[in-house]
Amino acid sequence: MNSSKIDILCLTEIEIKEIITAPPYSQPSYRAKQIFEWLHRGAKFDEMSNLPLSLRAQLKETCIIKTPKIERKLTSADKTIKYLFRLYDGEHVEGVLMNYEYGKTICVSSQVGCRMGCRFCASTLAGKVRNLSASEILGQVLAAQKDISKSVNNSKNAGGAPRISGVVMMGIGEPLDNFDETVRFLQLLSAPGGLNIGLRHVSVSTCGIVPRIYELAELGLPVTLSISLHAATDAKRSRIMPINRRYGIDELLLACRDYFDKTGRRISFEYALIEGENDTISDANNLAKLLKQYMGSEGERPFHVNLIPLNKVRETGLSGSRTTSVRAFASALKAQGVNVTIRRKLGSDIDASCGQLRIAAEQMAKKERAKIYNNSNK
Numbered sequence: 001m002n003s004s005k006i007d008i009l010c011l012t013e014i015e016i017k018e019i020i021t022a023p024p025y026s027q028p029s030y031r032a033k034q035i036f037e038w039l040h041r042g043a044k045f046d047e048m049s050n051l052p053l054s055l056r057a058q059l060k061e062t063c064i065i066k067t068p069k070i071e072r073k074l075t076s077a078d079k080t081i082k083y084l085f086r087l088y089d090g091e092h093v094e095g096v097l098m099n100y101e102y103g104k105t106i107c108v109s110s111q112v113g114c115r116m117g118c119r120f121c122a123s124t125l126a127g128k129v130r131n132l133s134a135s136e137i138l139g140q141v142l143a144a145q146k147d148i149s150k151s152v153n154n155s156k157n158a159g160g161a162p163r164i165s166g167v168v169m170m171g172i173g174e175p176l177d178n179f180d181e182t183v184r185f186l187q188l189l190s191a192p193g194g195l196n197i198g199l200r201h202v203s204v205s206t207c208g209i210v211p212r213i214y215e216l217a218e219l220g221l222p223v224t225l226s227i228s229l230h231a232a233t234d235a236k237r238s239r240i241m242p243i244n245r246r247y248g249i250d251e252l253l254l255a256c257r258d259y260f261d262k263t264g265r266r267i268s269f270e271y272a273l274i275e276g277e278n279d280t281i282s283d284a285n286n287l288a289k290l291l292k293q294y295m296g297s298e299g300e301r302p303f304h305v306n307l308i309p310l311n312k313v314r315e316t317g318l319s320g321s322r323t324t325s326v327r328a329f330a331s332a333l334k335a336q337g338v339n340v341t342i343r344r345k346l347g348s349d350i351d352a353s354c355g356q357l358r359i360a361a362e363q364m365a366k367k368e369r370a371k372i373y374n375n376s377n378k
């Protein structure tokens, strides 16, 4: 059974070494490096061609590689790719591969579903099913890397496959609600024998689980912390984000200050503009005042605001602000010296903001199950 097998893609090279040098494997320690490198290239045991056949068979028997399978793939006109991944137990998550001038960045999921309950978000509509393991989070990056490498090989492009050089944890789930696996994932992602992606090119996005922000700061990893703020007053924020009733804006921004002080990393604030909810000039002024109050107006603690018009999720009844409101909001922030970017909407033609493909897949699976059930009862 899967459950009794070793989840080998979760392990560091040192941990693999400890296991395979001991019985029943009793291998020389250099095998650990070979296995680790193969795993992080997305290989299956059968493909690990410099390992003895007997060891490959033994690994296959005792270990499982939890790389998600690509079940659907949507490519937009701007070459953004949206993946629907199927996990080993049949659950689904999503990932999005984006092309920026400076390289390819993938957005990965950290949980199946989410229990944070943000009112505008598709990922949380049906609650949380389970956490992803570090191997399943890393596996999304490996599967996408393998997929783009394959496409390049097929097209006989002499330049070689482009590498994924950045990761954002902004897919389905709340990474800080799955803290240990998130940290292990970051460790594996940046391992020299693996993808070796520098943590400066990684963002961890959170709705604001304050104690975990302090814990992350203690680790001193150079990841960018992205805060999904979306409102500048407790009254407004609590209305759209239940987490705010537990940890208010004051506590959250004090944690951000601490994060900067411990890591020296500029904080990024995400602000989704929702029509009629948080998108007036007075909201922009409140936001500028708030951030300057906590982070300093003279650039003591640098920060950045990312504005994004809300992607419409039918079930929530909320809509994104009009372009004119988005521009006016950005100008008001700029006028007060706030660093702000209107996030380019990549892949808007394949849209489905995170969580929507998964919902569709679950609904289809449910229908299939119902069909099978009905047929077997006829």
Ligand code: SAH
Pocket: 116, 118, 120, 121, 122, 169, 170, 171, 172, 173, 174, 175, 205, 206, 207, 208, 226, 227, 228, 270, 272, 308, 309, 310, 311, 312, 313, 353
């Ligand atoms: N749980 C984490 C990460 C996942 S959500 C977090 O809350 O940050 C990634 C980002 O997408 C967050 O900023 C989230 O607030 C935002 N988001 C969710 N639904 C959205 C929607 N419909 N339109 C635009 N942004 C959305």
